[in-house]
Structures are given as structure tokens and as C-alpha cells.
Amino acid sequence: MKSERLKGDVAVVTGAASGIDRAVALELARHGAVVACADLNAEGNALTVKEIVEAGGEAFPVHIDISDSASVKQAFADVYEKTGKISILINGAAIARFTQLPECTDEEWDLVMNINLTGAFRCLREAYPYMKESGGRVVQISSTSGKSGGSWAGAHYVASKAGLIGLTKYAAGYFAKDGIRVNAICPGATETPLTDQGESTEATIAAMVSNVPLGRIAQPEDVAGAVMYLVSEESSYVTGITVDVAGGRYMYNN
Ligand SMILES: NC(=O)c1ccc[n+]([C@@H]2O[C@H](COP(=O)([O-])OP(=O)(O)OC[C@H]3O[C@@H](n4cnc5c(N)ncnc54)[C@H](O)[C@@H]3O)[C@@H](O)[C@H]2O)c1
DSSP states (O other): OOOSTTTTOEEEEETTTSHHHHHHHHHHHHTTOEEEEEESOHHHHHHHHHHHHHTTOEEEEEEOOTTOHHHHHHHHHHHHHHHSOOOEEEEOOOOOOOOOGGGOOHHHHHHHHHHHTHHHHHHHHHHHHHHHHHOEEEEEEOOTHHHHOOSSSOHHHHHHHHHHHHHHHHHHHHHGGGTEEEEEEEEOSBOSGGGGSTTOOHHHHHHHHHTOTTOSOBOHHHHHHHHHHHHSGGGTTOOSOEEEESTTTTOTTO
């Protein structure tokens, strides 16, 4: 255990079975939060829970399919029934698709938006009544592509991540009266199973890194550190912002 800064908190982390969200779940647990690892990948989710528990933290798995309203409603009800509290929500679960706009079908557009953007909306909606009781913090995992565009992923992915920033700003304003802070993180290219898909060959990664002043791709733990700041007391006057975790990629001088 690194600290007890999140002792008394119950965190729902969507996407906790893999990559960035897995690292976030581990980090929140290391600081004392009880973590509900929420994912549709039961096997990966169980491994994240096992790792947290073996390290002395508290966690349990929750099945959630964020593309399905009934599943999301049930998942949040289950967490609340088990713990009596939900004070942190990390909206991390997402998919990437790489079809470029001219070839993208309505079905694929809807699939990506339904998971990446509408899924986060569903989780916010279901978490809100529970978070209202105790105040809370929400972190949405957007992407630098939601700010800069770029064609690494498709238009649907970019638009979903830009939409998540808008949703963050709306929710930060609307939830402020309830003592709930809502912020977003925009990771740059991060080494996870998601970046192993599509055009992410070694050459593509090398090209991405060549634009990063800090000279490397991000690790999931880099993102988890920024999430930790946004859910902790240290950021108690911070809401409605986006934090780039991108190695300085978007400075004006490069
Ligand atoms: N890896 C990157 O380079 C990068 C960069 C910027 C932003 N991001 C964002 O970070 C977040 C995590 O990405 P990652 O790279 O760790 O991806 P990942 O593929 O490793 O993990 C995503 C997780 O989401 C889960 N998931 C997918 N659809 C779901 C659904 N319908 N319901 C519930 N769970 C579902 C998957 O099972 C998986 O465990 C995503 O929001 C992604 O867009 C990633």
C-alpha cells in the first residue's frame, strides 16, 4: 500500500481488465480505494482483481457491457449494494477501429460511438444518484486524438474522444452543485493491447515517438499517475479540465 489517501472511497473503473484502466485500478487500490473492476472481459477482470488482492488491496469484479443500458444500470446497482457507496468513476472502457472515413459504414460508426461516447454517458447517468450522496470524482479517459484529430484511428474514434471532452465539460458544470468533480485525461500513444491493433507496427510507433519531446511512448502507469491526481484531495478545486499525458507532444515549439 502506497498511502491511505483514498481510504473510504469506492471506485468503479470501467475497462479494468486491460491496459490503461487496469493500471488505474491497481493505482487507486494502492492508495486505499475499494475498486470495482468493471469490464466485459471476465478473465482479464479476474486477473486485475487477483493482483490487487494479492498486493493487499481491496477489489472485486463486476460484469458490465457499457454498450447496453440495462447492463450498466445493473452493474452500478450491484456495486452500491455490495459497498453502500460509489465515490469515484473512471470511464475508461473503449474500443478502437481504424477504418478511414470513406470506407466507414453506419454500423461501424454507431458501434464505436455507442461504446466510447454513449457508454461513458450511460455510466455517468447511473453513477450520478449514488455519487450525489457522498460527493465524488469522475475521470474520463479521452485521447489526444480527440483534440488534434490525426488518422491513426478512424473518424469515429476521434469524434468519440472529442465528444467525451464535451461530455466532461457539461458534467463538470451540472454536477458541481453536488460536489462532484469531472475531468478528462488525454493520453498520447500508450503501450497497451489497443495500440497493438490496426496500423500500429513498429514503424508507426517509431513515427509517433519522433513527435514526442520526452522521446518515448507512454506506459499505462504514466496515465494512472495523472488519474490519481484528479481523484485526490490535491485537485479539490479542479473540475472541467483535460490533462494531456503525452510527453509534451502538443507544445507549440515542436
Ligand atoms: N492505448 C493508447 O494509446 C490510448 C491513447 C489514448 C487514449 N486511450 C484510451 O484509454 C482507454 C484504455 O485504452 P487501452 O489502450 O488500455 O485499451 P485496452 O483495449 O487495453 O482496454 C480497453 C478495455 O475496455 C474493455 N471494453 C471494451 N468494450 C467494452 C464494453 N462494451 N463494456 C465494457 N468494457 C469494454 C475491454 O474489455 C478492455 O479491457 C480507452 O478509453 C482508450 O481510448 C488509449
